[in-house]
Amino acid sequence: MRASDKAYATLREDIIEWRLAPGTVLAEVEQSERLGVSRTPVREALSRLSAEGLTTAAGGRGVVVTDISLEDIDEMFELRETLEGKAAALAAERGERAVFEKLHADLLRAQELISDADPARHEYYALVGRLDEAIDAAISNSYLAQAMRSLRVHLVRVRRLAADDAPRLNAAAVEHAAIAEAIAAGNARLAEAATTLHLHRSLSHVKATHPQH
The missing domain is CATH 1.20.120.530 (GntR ligand-binding domain-like)
Structure with a gap:
C-alpha cells in the first residue's frame, strides 16, 4: 500500500469513527509524525478527504474535520x-x-x-x-x-x-x-x-x- 493510501485510509477511519472529532485541526507535521509517513502523503490524503467532504480548509487554521449539523x-x-x-x-x-x-x-x-x-x-x-x-x-x-x-x-x-x-x-x-x-x-x-x-x-x-x- 502506498504511503498516501495508508494515510488516507487511517485518517478516513478515524474521522468516520469519531476518533477525530469535528473541528479537529489536521496539521501535516503532526499527522505525518502520528502516521509514520512524510508530509507529502499526508497532504495527498487530506486532499482526497476534502474531495469527499470529510475535511475542509478553515482559513488560517489549516485543514479541519467537517461538522455534521x-x-x-x-x-x-x-x-x-x-x-x-x-x-x-x-x-x-x-x-x-x-x-x-x-x-x-x-x-x-x-x-x-x-x-x-x-x-x-x-x-x-x-x-x-x-x-x-x-x-x-x-x-x-x-x-x-x-x-x-x-x-x-x-x-x-x-x-x-x-x-x-x-x-x-x-x-x-x-x-x-x-x-x-x-x-x-x-x-x-x-x-x-x-x-x-x-x-x-x-x-x-x-x-x-x-x-x-
Missing part, C-alpha cells in the same frame, strides 16, 4: 431517499432473486447479532453492508452506485453519532428484511416504499438522538 442530516436524507429508493426499485427489476432471498433470511435472524457488544454490532452492520453491495451490483448503473457509495461515507458518521440502541437496530433489521423481501419478489414499487419507510424512521431516530448545536 441537523441541516446537513436533512439534506443527506433527502438525497438518500431519491438515490436509494430508485436503486431498490431497479434492483427488484434487475437483481437475482436468490441473492436477495438469502439476504432476507439472514436479516430475519439479525437480532442474534444485535447486542450491547460492539463486535456483535459490527457483524450486523456488515450484513447491512452486504445488502448495500447486492443492490449496487443488481442495479447495473455505475453512476448511481458511485453516488450512493459517496453518500454512505457521511451516513456512517451520522450512524455513529446517533448511537443506535438495540431496539432501533432490531427495528432497522426488520425494515432491511422487508426491503430485501420486496426486491426478491421483484416488486419495484414495494421495494421503493420499504426503503422510504426505513429512511423516514432512521431520520426520525437520528434527529431524536443528535445533540442540538
